[in-house]
Amino acid sequence: MNLRALRRSLILRLVGISLLLLLIVQAAGFVVVQTFIVRNARAQIERSLDVDERVWRWLLDQNAVRLKEASTLLASDYGFRSAVNSGDADTIQSVLENHGARIGAAMTALLDPRMQLQAASPSRTAAEYQSAVDQAVPALVAQPQGSQIAVVNGIPYQFVMVPLRAPLLIGWVLMGFPVNETLVSEMQQLLSVDVAIQIRDAAGAVSVPVSSLPPRAFADLRDFRMGGEREIGGETLLVRAVRLDSGATSARALLLRSLDDVVEPYRQLQILLGVITVVGLVLFALGSAFMARRVTMPLRSLVDATHRLSQGDYGAPIEHTTRHDEIGNLARSFDRMRLDIAGQQDQIRRLADIDRLTGVPNRERFRSALMDAIGPGGGGRPVAVIALDLDRFKHVNGVLGYALGDRLLQAVAERLGMQARSSQDMIARLGGNQFAMMLPGGDATSAREMAQRIIRAFEMPVAFGDQTVDLSAGMGIACWPGTAQDADTLLSHAEIAMYAAKQRLSGALVYEPSMDSSSAGSLSLLTELRRAVDRNELRLFLQPKVTLTGQPGNAAEALVRWQHPERGMVPPLQFIPFAEQTGFVRQLTLWMFEQAVVFLAQPQVRAMSLQISINLSTRDLLDPELSNRFGALLERHGVSASAFCLEITESAIMDEPLRAEAMLNRLSEQGFKLSIDDFGTGYSSLAYLKRLPVDELKIDKSFVIGMAADDGDEQIVRSTIDLAHNLGLSVVAEGVETVAILERLRALHCDDAQGYYISRPLPMDDFLAWHAAAAEGK
Template identity: 45%
Template structure:
């Protein structure tokens, strides 16, 4: 069976084959590296020994020269000829020098007189070049009965021997030179099997081959590669020549002035490793054979492992497709057999659980009604059938009223029982109308939907009316009578949409519109979605406004009506939109309260008010700042803690704030509101009832609230001087507030006459356009410095005003 790439079988084969090949190759590389290292160690040893051999050759040449020179220096006739110092004996001396030099193959033989001058020479050119070095060797030669050294003449190295002539005192010196050239290199090659090249190097660093066992082009290649090196290598180095790769060593044999004489000893690496080539071929053959045999064993083993697993994989695919009837081979006794047994047990378990999962996935466990997923499937099927028959389909969606309140007050178990009764009532209603194709579903929470295939708008509206009427009948649960209602929206195909999710969304939009209007069922209209889009856009703009710092803090002063002293200010928010300019609170505050964004806005106002309050106190204006709280703020149980953090951050006392609450905000959830207000009051914060007189709250309940102030709504104050009824209401409110121990503040003062009238009625404080319109917070200090009361009263002294006043 052919292996597939990425299959388990191919992966096993690949993995183990790679491991085997890697091990074999690593072993081969290690062996080759060992052979190369051994060869290089052997070559290095040969080069070291070669260096010793070459020096020994030089010593032997020097001994030969010294022996020849010594024979001549002790020749009686030659000594006598020198001692006579006669011109007639010069020919005899020259003849003796020539014959002696010829016998030992010296290139130069000369006689140095006792005055240390060259008296006779067989090569005047060389003798003149060597005179200086020879003279420097005379003393050493006389002391040691001879001396030898290296000299370089015309870029060629020579071995020099100086021997004193004594009779018995020194009467002269014999000097002989021997060339270090190709002949010596050849001798070295014969003795050590090392290729030898004699080199000199001039003061400019240029190398010159004097003699070499390499051929002409190869010798020049050696010079070129040496020239490319930065200096004379101290140890072994490699050379790439036409004949192959060589390991070489440079041996310095002497220096003459700025010139040096060197010998390059080289050994062919290929020749040194030739002995191991047969062994390497055997190793490569064994490696390939081992890889081939290993591959066969690996493939066989992989098939034994992977084939049963492949069969189980095919079984798993059948299970995936819902086929639970296939047989699984469980005859094996190894781990794969255990896996097959597990697969067989899993097949039975999956079959049972799939039925339960489908029920849980598509049916609501609380009411045994289809859930949202199942309802969408049913709706899509109904739409497809309606498209074929050119019929209409309508969807009703409803959301129960006050269900959250029932859950909060009576508990979740009571709420679950209520939902079951609502589901039963809806099912009974459809059964009584014999709507066999209609389907009711619970979409989640307290939302229900009804599918009406093959229906028209009139039928859908009648059905909606009957559902609302059925839900209006009180439910009896655990000896409790519960009144419920619902907001119901209607959307249909093809009038409103073509897709199931779109129809549900439209019905939901209509449902929320119905809950707002509180006037029966509402049929979807495209204008409702535009309103939703506008609301969504406004919420996004509000969030951006916070991030972009588009809100501005404005304040309106609060003034004592009897003295004209400024004792506080009310914080107000304004929105400076980058495109629409100034946006007034009436345009965005109600929406912020609806969406819950008001909590973010309240925290912003508190933060900015605290900054301004701290700044005013530092400059000698300790004013109490009033901030409005919404219904959502009162229901936030974390509000006191957040407010305490703000006060601590700006180092303010709680008494520097007065928090204003409307009657309607308190009465939406009196229990939670009172709990929040009591915690704020315990901190030392003043509390005020704003817009007093416009709500429907109970005075007995208000008496229990921990408030310090009543604010008379401006609707009663604006026309006081012309309307006796308004004046009576204001007088009664002032008396009521004082009787309850509260200070009374009037808002909406727009004339001096109203101010004086309020002062006469005993109103404590006031604010309005007559004193000041709302102004930016950063302009308040300038306003305070210019403020003058319109009645004859003493000038206000802010140093006597405390933060708690």
């Protein structure tokens, strides 16, 4: 573990904080104990110094009594008094010296009644005796029973004075005893207290003539001016200064007791407390670390578990869930979260792969399976893809509601699943109303067979209560190996073929490169189409319509042909679907309408009262300027809108019903005749027929061609004719290939017919010739 991680360690923090708190408590306790010990020691020393001071004064008093007795004994000595009376100086001096030596007096003197020095022992000089007399005598005269301290030559002396009578007062005996090491030692031995005598003369000089302390401490004692605490020789001493009456010279006895000596017995206690503190800290640290580890190890385990969860591993259970403490509660919460997340992830994966509405795989799952099928794992087996787009689904949502639309998608998915050959076939919803089917091992033939099975499965309407919905769809087929090299392109080709099938109403178509408006060839085709309009390469053809009375009709359907300078005549199926995909169909429609208007504006054509039908696509109906463009061309050439019949497929209306219906109403108000093209191919809606301004129904050629061989087709044609007439609409049948079909339509009271039996689409000049010939032969 690196330093940064160590700093962030929860164990270190817990142990550190615990130790810090314990250390603070112990330190506070140690400080309190130390303070108490020192304060108690100071109080103890102060009490001892009180005793010391009393004992010191008592010793001085006892010493004074002893001196007083010795002095009295000398004063009562008959021989001494006789010597004094006789004035024998030698005898007096000898007695003073001998008696002083006998009792230990350092200074012995005889004063006359006037307190003048008369005689003295020879141990000191006359000046010293005079100094003693000057200092001690005045105080002793005032208090003859007491003693007086006088400093002589820097040495303190305790003086006493007694009268000398014979029987009258003949003088005074003055005796001085030095306050020396003997007294100090006696004091130290008696009370274990250090004593020092401090002398300060009149000039302020300080000396310590007597002390129980080592000589090195004298300097500190000389600087000491008052009682209190003093650091002397590295030792803390408490000092009590006792003033000695000494006249002009200040003399003090310093009583000193060591604070360290008093505290010393407590040092062991402090050391023991320190050892206990250290041991306690160590034990506490170990215990805290152990407890913290018991807490942090499960937490570390939970951290590892969160890392596994973040990496998507939800299988490993969380540890410590059996504990009955907070860690156990946390672990159980983590484990519940793991299970919840695992469930959510499973649901997300299902949602990522499965369409929630229908329960079949979605586009991404289908794409992934398709990649696997055509990838190395597929073994090189061929794959066919069918893309399917339901017809009129927007209409179902708009009329029946989105809920019923959802149920319709579920029913479609169910029916598609029933058509699967095996479990290897995959049904998927690509989005909206689009589905797809993958056929592993399938080719174009098997895909067409599957498409026919789907068409037959869709023949049965879907019933939702009292609502019945017819099913139909456009399907596109793409196969691998082929033009597509990857899954995305293969699926795109299937969708392109699907859109082409819907536009051509072909049911199912296999992908061809010409369908792909995104290919390089298609891009060049779009450029060529634009150039064809500019260079007048397009041609307007007219396919005649006749009444079923056999008379030549005055109507025709306009069709476009492309006379390419290099390719020759290009079939409509090679560029019309492409134009619808790219939106260029609007330019083609406008070009056809303008050519037809110009044709009708010719004088010979005006006399024919010809009506031309023009097809409109979905993109045309969604162009909001369509009616304005048509009106401008009609006005420019002076042609009436009634000269045109605009044919629209029901699929064009159903894609955007509201916008398409609005445009059709505007066109009808302009005077255009409207016709429903390819009626009966599964897009029929009676509700729209009732609501739209339609004038004509055009029966799809697939029913007309099948009349000769299929009674069912004839029934559809008959029903359509009857329905149209009941609605007040005229009927046109396209795809008349034989005279038998023509006669049958006449028997069914069909109004008009067109087809190759009557005439192929003709150039405009040929149409005029055909019309003239037909008029001559009537």
